[in-house]
Amino acid sequence: MKKISLLLFAALMLQLTLVSAAFAKDTLFVGEQLAAGQSLQSQNGRFNLVMQTDGNLVLYRDHGIPIWSVKTEKSMHRANTFGFDGQAYLMGIYPFYTGINWSSNNYNWFKRSGQVPSGTNYYGDFLVVQSDGNVVIYNSDNPNNIYPVWASDTSGY
Template sequence: MKKTVFTVLAASLLQLALVSSAFATNTLTIGQQLVKGQSLSSTDGRFSLAMQMDGNLVQYYGSNILWASGTNGAQRYWYDPYWGTYNAIYPYKLVLASDGYLGILDSSRGTEFWHADTQSWINNNYRIPMIFPTYGDTLFVQDDGNVVLYDTHSNSSWLAVWATDTGGR
């Protein structure tokens, strides 16, 4: 019995280590998410993007805040007709969906608290109108201090479709 308990405990700890190391990276790709308590770091370790426990997505340079989503303490309510009650939901995870959607959602209902406005960012940063469809597929925490959502599939080079615009700080 003790051997079984220790085996299960060891397997559980191994799984925790695998989950933690999965986000010891500087990129988030389609289908991945960053949940509360997880972060991405630049390859040189100076910059990080953290999904904080308070629901805020924050970019740091060391301990200095460079950018934040402003979702800390945010909440929404949904009505449960079965119980006849309103229930609070909170920001929980940053997701990168297959259609290029980058946003902060609650844990289960899919309620949006923030999203990257890629179309406005593209319109403000490119002089030539985009004549081909673009959507972000890789979020990258760069060594220059910028967090950028890139379209890596539409053409031969990576095309930025959204950024925190904190590079060089």
């Protein structure tokens, strides 16, 4: 009986692992956050955006090869939250300190990209880790015209 119980438990754990991988989250919507140690994963499973416990936000490809980061791991006050409020940001939230360590600064990316006409809203509605390796914030005010307002510019891996 003990062997059967162990076998059933192992099968259940394998099934839960497969279900979690199949439903890995690739998108953040306005108001959502990742705590230190949490991540987003592209639909094809090749890319992971990780809010690390050292305060850095890193995009990894193919099981651990870093391809982009915000380089905040040496900040005096370590970030412990990655959030999205129309722009992406890293924030340290502690009893003695709360502040932004990094922001996507959509407006500057938006101006440099030249992809969207001036006067268009540069705040995003969702951030997604795409299967091409790019992390992109999209504005979807008009469902017929969804456009990027910021990107990590890491596609093509």
